[in-house]
Amino acid sequence: MTEAEFEALRVFLKARSGLALSPDKRYLVESRLSSVCTRFKLESLSHLIREIRAGRAMALEKATIEAMTTNETFFFRDKTPFDLFQDVLLPKYLKERAGSRRLRIWCAAASSGQEPYSLAMILKEASARMPGWHIDIVASDISTEVLEKAKVGLYNQFEVQRGLPIRLLVKYFTQTGDQWQISPEIRAMVDFRYLNLLEDFSRLGSFDIVYCRNVLIYFDAALKADVLRRIANLMAADGSLLLGASETVLGVTDALTLDPAHRGLYAKTPAMAATPTQRAMGMR
Missing domain, CATH: 3.40.50.150 (Vaccinia Virus protein VP39)
Structure with missing residues (x-):
């Protein structure tokens, strides 16, 4: 994943979900989106980002947003x-x-x-x-x-x-x-x-x-x-x-x-x- 590809992903995530991903979060992208690549049979994150930029894969876009969304919660959290x-x-x-x-x-x-x-x-x-x-x-x-x-x-x-x-x-x-x-x-x-x-x-x-x-x-x-x-x-x-x-x-x-x-x-x-x-x- 090149710097340009990472930046394109950051722009996509902010526009579609509001997630403001800082430049130092490449590790987070790689850890969370590897399973999405496997699920959609994509050989790399670069391939995933190309598909998103092409705008032809709504299911992939949705899966990417969901993978990057933090869902940490528990009962009576913080009391x-x-x-x-x-x-x-x-x-x-x-x-x-x-x-x-x-x-x-x-x-x-x-x-x-x-x-x-x-x-x-x-x-x-x-x-x-x-x-x-x-x-x-x-x-x-x-x-x-x-x-x-x-x-x-x-x-x-x-x-x-x-x-x-x-x-x-x-x-x-x-x-x-x-x-x-x-x-x-x-x-x-x-x-x-x-x-x-x-x-x-x-x-x-x-x-x-x-x-x-x-x-x-x-x-x-x-x-x-x-x-x-x-x-x-x-x-x-x-x-x-x-x-x-x-x-x-x-x-x-x-x-x-x-x-x-x-x-x-x-x-x-x-x-x-x-x-x-x-x-x-x-x-x-």
């Missing part, structure tokens, strides 16, 4: 975002949405499903406090491969040991050979959808809570700002956004502001939270 959901956000919205009894949650870049299923289990545990409530959990990802795994909800021993309390494993999973499958009632609570964050996602509708964790770190500053502003547009006026532990909106966008009481929790700025009519009046 704090789920404690915030259980102890802060859920009580808040149970009170503020008591009239409509409706709550909408979006997990962007949900990978193989552990994040939305963690939220679903928390909600199931709290169901006695929520009679008659309608809960929507939308979980999206750019990789159709991990989405299929998520829909099935089948995890190996290592995956269920990472962060999942034994009490919830016993209560909501059934052992199938050397794997564990999450119960149909929990799977039914999550609507998995293919979504590329580079594309328009306004069709998803409005959300009270958005989890967009550990994906913006792969985007450049301009794309981060664009995605965050579009997420803010989908959030309810009093909506909440949770990012990854190493992510922030500070210095990136003025559409969102940090909750001073809770690390990793963000809300719309007053200007963004205003109705379109209020925003228009403020601009006069």
